Amino acid sequence: MSATIKKAEGMSMIDCAMIVIEPEDGSDGIAFTSASSLGVEAQTQTTDAIQNIVKGEVKAQKPEQTTLTGYALTLTDTTMIMSFLPILQGGTLTLDEDDVTPVKYEPPASGKNEGKSFKLKAYTAIMEGASIVGYGCVTYPGCKGTPILWNFEDDVFQSNEYTINSTPGAGEKPFTWERVEELPTYTNPNPPLGTLTVQSAEGATNGTTKLTVTPSSADSGNKRVYKTAASVPLPAYDESVSSWTEFTGADVTATNGEQIAVVECTQAGQARKGGTATVVSKAGS
Secondary structure: OOOOOOOOOOOEEEEEEEEEEEEOOOOOOEEEOOEEEEEEEEEEEEEOOEEEEEOOEEEEEEOOEEEEEEEEEEEEEOOOOHHHHHHHHOOEEEEOOOOOOEEEEEOOOOOOOOOOOEEEEEEEEEEEOOEEEEEEEEEEEEEEEOOOEOOOOOOOOOOEEEEEEEOOOOOOOOOEEEEEOOOOOOOOOOOOOEEOEEEEEEOOOOOEEEEEEEOOOOOOOEEEEEEEEOOOOOOOOOOEOOOOEEOOOOOEEOOOOOEEEEEEEEOOOEEEEEEEEEOOOOOOO
């Protein structure tokens, strides 16, 4: 019985839609959509052909054999993903008090690469006509980063290249491709606290202050609370402020020169935005 030949239909794929980095030790990974390209180069090892040639005639030959050992990946991004660096090459990343904003990165000692082994997932959009109908996801296992290089140039936004070697283990496939309907959804587990601008002026009666808060109203479903003391640190995002006093917009009793903080929170008391001001209260006559 002869084989059947079927007409193949191709897919139109475009864009480097998302990159996901999953450390193989189970630690936290990252996902980002700012990458502009992912270059892939096959890494191979070739065994020379062996031929038995007698008086110019090939009697037998064992053909050249090429073995795929992995891929060299070149990831280009026009933003700096600082949380990627400890995964790529190790070192220590220090974050600000909001547990989000990077303030310092120290790589490992010279000559050491303490980066993690990870899987890299690259998503590209599948289009039909003018619509995205799905995404293709290629997963590269056994990835390890190489030391990063930073280049700087006047009037040019920094473009970063990350070189990654994907080396599958024994019996492991060098990559897999699968179609998904949507990009995976990831959230920042520690988003920064939003900003409120707080101004204090003398209130209508002695010992009170009138607060002006911008934006003037809370987001739908939220409320605002306040606290005053010699010093009032703002809470972290999602930290409970349920013990604070509800702010209604009326004048607040406060001591002149102390600090007052206003925080917007959910009805359950989880902080969402905040701001502080130095109290200006009406003095007694």
